[in-house]
Amino acid sequence: MIRAVIDTNIIISGLFWRGLPKQVFEAVIEGRFVALTSQALLDELYDALNQNKFAANFAAIEMTADRFMNRYGTIVEQVESSEVPFDVIRDPKDRAVLGCAIGGNADCIVSGDKDLLVLKSYEGIPILTAAQFLQRLEET
Incomplete structure (x- = not known):
């Protein structure tokens, strides 16, 4: 089974909007691959979701950031990050x-982050767009 680190921008887009990130997010929920995270990524996600700009989005799906984080924590594998x-x-x-990917x-x-995508890979680990990942997932 594929082991993948899903960046915060993909998770947030997948949670609140339609499109390819939503398909990635649904694949996480369905357990179609092992989604990896670290404490640093969980903290980043929590901080991002608690911004006021997402209050209406959470209200629309009858969810809170805390409830989401509790559920999300049960479907991902938390790993120890490596130093980068x-x-x-x-x-x-x-x-x-990057540290989560190496550690996990x-x-x-x-x-969807251009700063990451421009690298194309790190330590032999490919950095993919949502579309590239979904294609890879379909091929397995």
Whole structure:
């Protein structure tokens, strides 16, 4: 089974909107692959979801950030992150994604973040768009 780190931007887009990120998010829920996370990524997701700009989105799906995080924590595998050098990527926050992928022995990373996508891979782990990942998932 594929082991993949799903970046926060894909999770949030998949939770609140339609499109390819939603299909990735639904595949997480359906257990079609092992979704990996780390404490740093969980913290980033929690902080992002608690922004006021998502209050109406949560109301529309009759959910709260806390309830979502509790449920999300039961369907992902939390791993210990590996250290990633500071000079690998422009945005230091993206180091958490790379560290989770290394620490979790991921097969790929799924992101919509251009800073990550431009790398194409890190330590042999491909960095894929939602479309690329869904195609790979269908092929397995």
